[in-house]
Amino acid sequence: MADISLTPRSPLTGWQEVFDALAPAVQLTETPVAQSIVRTSDADAIARLDLPGVCELRRHDGEVAVWLGPTEWLLYREGVSGHDLVDDVVSRAGDNAYVLDATAQRTRLVLGGPHARTILAHGCAVDLSDSGFSPDRAVSTLLAQTGVVIHRDEHDDTYTLFVRSSFADYLADWLVDAATEYAAASATDMTPST
Numbered sequence: 001m002a003d004i005s006l007t008p009r010s011p012l013t014g015w016q017e018v019f020d021a022l023a024p025a026v027q028l029t030e031t032p033v034a035q036s037i038v039r040t041s042d043a044d045a046i047a048r049l050d051l052p053g054v055c056e057l058r059r060h061d062g063e064v065a066v067w068l069g070p071t072e073w074l075l076y077r078e079g080v081s082g083h084d085l086v087d088d089v090v091s092r093a094g095d096n097a098y099v100l101d102a103t104a105q106r107t108r109l110v111l112g113g114p115h116a117r118t119i120l121a122h123g124c125a126v127d128l129s130d131s132g133f134s135p136d137r138a139v140s141t142l143l144a145q146t147g148v149v150i151h152r153d154e155h156d157d158t159y160t161l162f163v164r165s166s167f168a169d170y171l172a173d174w175l176v177d178a179a180t181e182y183a184a185a186s187a188t189d190m191t192p193s194t
Contacts, residue, residue, distance in 0.1 A: 011107045011168035018176055026119065026179040027112040027158075030172075034085040035076045035102040035162075037068075042096035049075075049093055057138040057151050066138045066149060074102070074149060074162065106149075107168050111175065112158035115182040120159060122178045126150070128159075144174040 012030040019028040052058045057066045066074040082103030117128045123144035138151035149162040163171045
């Protein structure tokens with residue numbers, strides 16, 4: 001029998017060249033990460049995993065935990081497989097938490113640059129101001145009629161977006177369209193005058 005190995009395929013394979021054309025005014029990239037969903041109401045499991053409160057996130061040792069609902073969190077980490085992340089989370093959570101590998105469920109987009117907040121504001125009703133949306137905040141909301149999880153990175157002008165893989169192409173297309181005017185204006189500003 002032939003050895004069949006499956007190489008995971010990103011939902012936005014082929015988009016990076018389009019994203020790169022927006023630079024330097026807008027930085028947009030897909031950066032898939034290992035993801036786990038944790039569901040628990042057990043106070044001990046919540047404490048052991050150091051899960052954040054309502055609309056918050058926590059960062060620790062390369063892992064980010066994002067509150068999704070009263071008893072649900074998204075944990076993600078770079079540089080590990082989804083299975084390894086699940087095994088680690090299960091070992092820390094104990095028996096009173098449901099943990100599943102959600103790596104293929106959503107993909108991560110990182111949007112940065114001086115126009116990132118404005119681009120998001122074109123399609124999102126969340127107050128993204130510094131006072132309304134600090135780097136320790138996270139929300140599940142609609143962006144261009146697509147369900148996303150958004151949080152600010154520790155850098156002021158960078159936002160992380162998680163979108164379901166089945167909607168990734170639609171959202172990528174919308175983000176590129178919303179960013180094009182800023183990329184075009186930046187290119188015009190950089191054109192040498194004669």
